[in-house]
Amino acid sequence: MFRQGKQAVKKSAQQNIVIIYADDLGFGDLGCYGSRKIDTPNLDRLCAEGLKFTNAYSTSAVCTPARFSILTGRYPFRNDQAHILPGDAGCIIKRELDTVPKLFQRAGYHTGIVGKWHLGLGDGSKPIDWNQEINLTPIDLGFEESFIFPATADRVPCVFLEGRSVVNLDPKDPIEVSYEAESPFEDIPTYYKNPELLRVRSSHGHDKSIVNGIGRIGYMRGGSKAVWKDEELAETFLNRAKQFISDSCRAEKPFFLYYALHQPHVPRVPSARFEGATGLGPRGDVIAELDWCVGEVMAALEKEGILDNTMIIFSSDNGPVLDDGYLDRAYELNGTHRAAGPLRGGKYSKFDGGTRIPFIVYSSALKHRGVSEALISQVDLYASFAHMLGIETREDSAVDSQDRYAALIGEDPAGRSELMTEDLSFGKMLRCGSWVYLSPSEGAPYMPFTRIETGLSKDPQLYNMDYDIGQQNNIAWDYADQVEKMEKRLQEILTSESTR
Incomplete structure (x- = not known):
């Protein structure tokens, strides 16, 4: 205790x-x-x-x-x-x-x-x-x-x-920041120009400014005492x-x-x-x-x-x-x-x-x-x-x-009746009770750089979390009425002013 x-x-x-x-x-x-x-x-x-x-x-x-x-x-x-x-x-x-x-x-x-x-x-x-x-x-x-x-x-x-x-900014060493594709600062260490300074290398992205021996997203100049x-x-x-x-x-x-x-x-x-x-x-x-x-x-x-x-x-x-x-x-x-x-x-x-x-x-x-x-x-x-x-x-x-x-506080064992989440590309998931519905969306089913399944599909996906927590069996075709009901509810949420 x-x-x-x-x-x-x-x-x-x-x-x-x-x-x-x-x-x-x-x-x-x-x-x-x-x-x-x-x-x-x-x-x-x-x-x-x-x-x-x-x-x-x-x-x-x-x-x-x-x-x-x-x-x-x-x-x-x-x-x-x-x-x-x-x-x-x-x-x-x-x-x-x-x-x-x-x-x-x-x-x-x-x-x-x-x-x-x-x-x-x-x-x-x-x-x-x-x-x-x-x-x-x-x-x-x-x-x-x-x-x-x-x-x-x-x-x-x-x-x-x-x-x-x-914090700790020296006015004589002002900070400049850029998210342009190419560095506007010629006098800073960058990933491809100064690889000898790297202590952590990139697998994808993170190839702009080098700060503390690490490639970052974006370019930064100045502020050395504040870093x-x-x-x-x-x-x-x-x-x-x-x-x-x-x-x-x-x-x-x-x-x-x-x-x-x-x-x-x-x-x-x-x-x-x-x-x-x-x-x-x-x-x-x-x-x-x-x-x-x-x-x-x-x-x-x-x-x-x-x-x-x-x-x-x-x-x-x-x-x-x-x-x-x-x-x-x-x-x-x-x-x-x-x-x-x-x-x-x-x-x-x-x-x-x-x-x-x-x-x-x-x-x-x-x-x-x-x-x-x-x-x-x-x-x-x-x-x-x-x-x-x-x-x-x-x-x-x-x-x-x-x-x-x-x-x-543990007084209500049920909680919400429904909730909605979204992925990187703004595709929506609706959960109602044990049902999880993934709305159809464009995009690749797999992100090769991160090696993660995206869940994106042009087909509707429906899972029952009581029996399939790993979402391996898409049962959308077997429960078409449930899919229709959840898609309708999803659209209601997306056009609403409030859900509370």
Whole structure:
């Protein structure tokens, strides 16, 4: 059992909330979800004392749309900019849009984000000037404190942003960023011009700027003092998360922390203490590192004496991928490990491996511990938190978020009656009870670079998850009435103003 610290500060009557959001972590990557190849003792313990969900979904098989949904309570299709963004994109969450952190602000909470952002920055009226304060950041969307990197670890600029400004930026060494096909900067090291500088090579893409010996997406010049060290990312973000918890306790305010981990997204560069921690190479090692970070957050809450007054929700933005652009031997060293567990597909895919993700709730408010088969979506967190806080959801807020607080605390074993997800190419999947329907869509059935089945087909696909969790038997032709019914419902959702 996690034990409470003896020197507890004054507790709030309201429950603190910590969302720990992994990046590209699969349904089968944790011990508590069946892995026998990666030790995850902290998450296994969180799971043993909490509630593990086996039918939880993100809204998208890729990161930006999923992150848009979890923070706004809206399906990605409602925002035509909700796709994988370059590192210099404008923010796709408008300043006036309601968000989960704004909800907590209205309830008197201290709100903070630490980690990966990847929802764009600035209002889009002009290119981002990384050397000045940026006019639209998480600070404008409900987060009172913000310490992030702008996009992903494989995209430039490779810097931290605190509030509105780049951290440790030397004005004499200004940052310039470009996502043009060819580098506009002749004096920077690039993948093909300077291969001798590489310590991690690319399998596909990631062949523009070289930063810390790693090829990235996009070109970056300047800001040398501001550039992060990849092996220090985990502890840098962890320490800021722990500091946020400590500061919130000193202020004697309840808090909401969105702690967005960067692991196990590429490039996978574990800190020295976790290098070689598993037999699966860098991907396994950074998952072990991720697990340690979770344990450290738990320890920080325990030290403050607030663990029993904090709800922790752990999940991932989408499913797993082994080769996502770097030669880190993820496939060669994977052995019998199944990152997606029994599910078909993975990141990018319309199959369940793309969006069915680990989801664990730890809270003293739980009515039931163990395993829940309730059907839930990450889009539901807004309305569920509103219920918890006793705040009525505005008509134009979180239009796809349903109140599933009873499911989150183990009181409701059923959850949603339906939910929708999408793949990389915006193809839609509808789940209703045990039925999963993949609408017909154009595209190749297989991604050769990532070696992932996409789920794309011109034919309708129907699976019964009670009998076919691996989605091996398409029974659309045997249940034509069910296909027609689900296609009709899918079109109703796509033409609706709201689904709650």
